[in-house]
Amino acid sequence: MKAVGSHADLFAESCDVADAAALKIVATQLKTQALDLERLTRIYKALGADTFALALEHLADAIPRALVRRIDPHHAQAPADSAAWTRSHLIALASGAAKPEPRPHKAEKTASVKKRKKPKASGDDIAEGFWATSVVAKSPRASKTQRK
Numbered sequence: 001m002k003a004v005g006s007h008a009d010l011f012a013e014s015c016d017v018a019d020a021a022a023l024k025i026v027a028t029q030l031k032t033q034a035l036d037l038e039r040l041t042r043i044y045k046a047l048g049a050d051t052f053a054l055a056l057e058h059l060a061d062a063i064p065r066a067l068v069r070r071i072d073p074h075h076a077q078a079p080a081d082s083a084a085w086t087r088s089h090l091i092a093l094a095s096g097a098a099k100p101e102p103r104p105h106k107a108e109k110t111a112s113v114k115k116r117k118k119p120k121a122s123g124d125d126i127a128e129g130f131w132a133t134s135v136v137a138k139s140p141r142a143s144k145t146q147r148k
Helices: 002-006 012-031 037-047 049-057 062-071 083-095 130-134
Strands: none
Touching: 002 012, 012 037, 012 049, 012 062, 037 049, 037 062, 037 083, 049 083, 062 083
């Protein structure tokens, strides 16, 4: 392909075949599941802006749409996108003019404040006479019949 491209005057009659083959190669690369932003940027730089845009125009609408969803899945407009917007956004991502949207932060759940448990009182901590005043003592509200 490199030799044919560098001697285009010798292969003028088969120029359409060479263009179709190059487009098929680019389309195959863009369809691969291993394509990420870094690799897309390298393809963009290798082809140049005009050739990259031309290659995207000849692809089915589903291919650029799938690329945008894979590379920039958190973009707000991605689910309801048009073919023209998808291609322009893909060019912007590949050229570095746009960056993928970061994952939206979920609201953190507030941690419930746990109450501290009071330490269990040991026998040494209980003051003398505790039971006499708290358990045995009668309530001031007790009726007169209960007090007698």
